[in-house]
Amino acid sequence: MKLLRLILIALCGPGILSASDLKVAALHPLLADLAKQGGGERVEVIDLIGANGDAHHFEPSAEDLKRAADAMIYLAAGLGLEPYLSSMKSVVGHDVRILEVGATLPVLHGGCSDPDHPHEDHETDPHWWHSIDRFKRAATLVAEAFATADAAGAETYRTRAALYRDRLDGLETWSRTQLAAIPKAKRQLATTHAAFNYFCADFGFTAFPIQGVNREQSPDPAELASLIRELKAKHVMAIFPEKETNPKLLSVLTRDTGIKLGGALIADGTSSVSYETMVRANVETIVAGLSR
Ligand SMILES: [Zn+2]
Structure with missing residues (x-):
């Protein structure tokens, strides 16, 4: 494929075909950002879901797959977030690599992380991106996948991944410094859906998801009544909505508990310019909601 493209570029002249060395399709907005950070000029990234897509309900259309034609790698979050992957594989062909980034990362299971909470949920939790450490590991995985597909760029991909991991180290240090403003007893994160278990595990919070x-x-x-009792008993300070929140459910909860409504969190990476802006916005919102 690459030789064919080089011949075409030679025949048609540069500028008519893409100058990138590798085409990659992303099925999650944060993976589109990661691919751009790691690929730079060498990689053309097709962001199939778009900045406002809903990762839980997105499925690429035939038109989307046409846009991603010639992509050598598809990046997926994995851990069950994209149940359509096996059927997509037969459409895109077996030469194309579908990298489920979350598949080799340490996994958590869903639900409430409060040890006193009677409700258990053992479903695999796909929201690994809320762990900065896992996002750093993802940068390495993606760089190696790019290096395999485009050996000439291997050094570039590894260097870019190392620089990006350094930036994420800075982001994690900044996050810990900000979150230190919240006393330990107040580190209780009530959110709309169970998206923040990885964040809670990394930063010492207890998760109270409503969905x-x-x-x-x-x-x-009955579960809602139990949740209301629990949020009150634990003196949870704020309930945080999100962009795709169910406002009716939250208005019942804030009315019945008297707990204030926090600012909106970005749970699934939608509506954020980049991974780093998402993390910063979430940390600032959590600090504002719980530290006073
Ligand atoms: Zn989610």
């Missing part, structure tokens, strides 16, 4: 890991599951009245 499950895929946002579809709403609590039944």
Whole structure:
């Protein structure tokens, strides 16, 4: 394929065909950002889901796959977030690598992380991107996949990944410094869906999700009553909505508990310019909601 493209470039002249060395399609907005950070000029990134897509409900259309034609790698979050992957594989062909980035990262399971909470949820939690450490590991995985597909760029990809991991180290240090403003007893994160378990595990918070890991599951009245009792008993300070929140459910919860509504968090990477801006916005929102 690459030789063919080089011949075409030679025949048609530069500027008519893409100057990139590798074409990559992303099925998650944060992976599109990661691919751009890691690939630089060498990689053409096709962001199939777009900045406002919903990672839990997105499925690429035939038109999307046409846009991504010739992509050698598809980047997926994995851990069950994209149930369509096996059927997509037969469409895009077996020469194309579908990298489920989350598949080799340490995994958490969904639900509430409060040890006193009777409700258990053992579903695999796909929201690994809320762990900066896992996002750093993802940068390495993606760089190696790029290096395999485009050996001539291997050094570039590894250097870029190392620089990006340094930036993420800085982001993690900044996050810890900011979050230090929240006393330990107040580190309780009540959110709309169970998207923040990885964040809570890394930064010492207890997660109180209202819905499950895929946002579809709403609590039944008995579960909701139990959740309300628990949030009050634990003196949870704020309930944080998100962009795709169910406002009716949250208005019941804030009315019945008297707990204030926090600012909106970015749970699935939508509506953020980059991974780094998402993390900064979430940390600032959590600090504003819980430190006073
Ligand atoms: Zn989610």
